[in-house]
Amino acid sequence: MALLTVEDLSVIYAQRSTAVRAVDRVSFTIEPGEIVALVGESGSGKTSVALALTKLLPMPPAAISGDVRLSGTSLLDATGDTLRSIRGGTISYVFQDPATSLNPVLTIGEQLVEAIELHTDARGREAKQEAIRWLQRVGIPSAEERLGAYPHEFSGGMQQRACIAMALASRPALLVADEPTTALDVTIQVQILRLLRDLQRTLSLSVLLISHDLTVVERIAHRVGVMAGGRLVELGAVEQVLHQPAHPHTKELLRYRSMMTLKREGKR
Ligand SMILES: Nc1ncnc2c1ncn2[C@@H]1O[C@H](COP(=O)(O)OP(=O)(O)OP(=O)(O)O)[C@@H](O)[C@H]1O
Ligand SMILES: [Mg+2]
Structure with missing residues (x-):
């Protein structure tokens, strides 16, 4: 089907x-x-x-x-x-302009953890580990340190990678x-x-x-x-x-x- x-x-x-x-x-x-x-x-x-x-x-x-x-x-x-x-x-979305999809006042990690906790069973430490894994999967180096970065500290390409991580972290079909x-x-x-x-x-x-x-x-x-x-x-x-x-x-x-x-x- x-x-x-x-x-x-x-x-x-x-x-x-x-x-x-x-x-x-x-x-x-x-x-x-x-x-x-x-x-x-x-x-x-x-x-x-x-x-x-x-x-x-x-x-x-x-x-x-x-x-x-x-x-x-x-x-x-x-x-x-x-x-x-x-x-x-x-169903999750990735749009043209990553800057408008990311919340400028939350760190990348906070936003990823939020998406993971909202849409999967992972919580707390486990959600944070999952966030790190997603950043690694989308090719962001030093993923653990990068969790604390704000969107404006990422380049455009990295912002779009973060958006893709965020879109996929909810395990969409x-x-x-x-x-x-x-x-x-x-x-x-x-x-x-x-x-x-x-x-x-x-x-x-x-x-x-x-x-x-x-x-x-x-x-x-x-x-x-x-x-x-x-x-x-x-x-x-x-x-x-x-x-x-x-x-x-x-x-x-x-x-x-x-x-x-x-x-x-x-x-x-
Ligand atoms: N909120 C809206 N109110 C009124 N008309 C709209 C609205 N959004 C889109 N349209 C109109 O609907 C049509 C389709 O727009 P849409 O944005 O879906 O096209 P698109 O193929 O995605 O274009 P693009 O390649 O420029 O992104 C256009 O004529 C557009 O002007
Ligand atoms: Mg369009």
């Missing part, structure tokens, strides 16, 4: 006189241990899909319809404590990573992606990866969906979609990528 099943998901944002249909009847599944990517131009509805999964959108103005199931359990029907334990627990490397410079991007892929393999985690970077997607995703104007216009295996695109929007994205690659190579 699929881990995540999304059926006819729609998101409408009410505005003064009109309504924007940001997500229009989107359906897809994610299998256990699978990385599914969503790509598409800016404003095509990728983030809205990601946030709608756990109703993380402000309602109103947003209205969500359709059916989202995690291991068969409806997420859109969930409320209260059930919804809170799903968010950041069973699904990690939603929305442009996780966009704010980072290129060498750090590669390291973070490698880390995500390794963690996905060792933890057999399912990942919904949102990116506008097709090279990133090609490197780590199994399947990719292409969004345009709120609709999922193409969905398939990465090799197929990126090498034999069927939809004009996908072809357009690929043309844009080759143009950018040529530009970059021209600069060298």
Whole structure:
């Protein structure tokens, strides 16, 4: 059975006189241990899909319809404590800008321990040991000493590693990573992606990866969906979609990528 099943998901944002249909009847599944990517131009509805999964959108103005199931359990029907334990627990998020995800007045250790105590059975010393293990797993050197550091004492790449540790410390079934490397410079991007892929393999985690970077997607995703104007216009295996695109929007994205690659190579 699929881990995540999304059926006819729609998101409408009410505005003064009109309504924007940001997500229009989107359906897809994610299998256990699978990385599914969503790509598409800016404003095509990728983030809205990601946030709608756990109703993380402000309602109103947003209205969500359709059916989202995690291991068969409806997420859109969930409320209260059930919804809170799903968010950041069973489904956890990593966003583009690590600085906004971290609390500036708490140390990295305090935030990690809090996430661990909230979502697992570990407490006190045990939670602290677990926090150290997570920092080590995401490749932060001298993890034990680093527990006492504040977010601003970390570089951008290290902050994103800490966010990934925090997202995974709750032992989610699904990690939603929305442009996780966009704010980072290129060498750090590669390291973070490698880390995500390794963690996905060792933890057999399912990942919904949102990116506008097709090279990133090609490197780590199994399947990719292409969004345009709120609709999922193409969905398939990465090799197929990126090498034999069927939809004009996908072809357009690929043309844009080759143009950018040529530009970059021209600069060298
Ligand atoms: N809170 C909101 N209120 C009204 N409209 C919104 C809101 N959030 C998003 N939208 C609109 O919904 C559409 C989809 O936005 P969304 O952020 O999901 O796109 P995206 O694919 O993630 O774009 P990007 O690549 O720029 O991150 C856009 O037209 C956007 O302007
Ligand atoms: Mg977005």
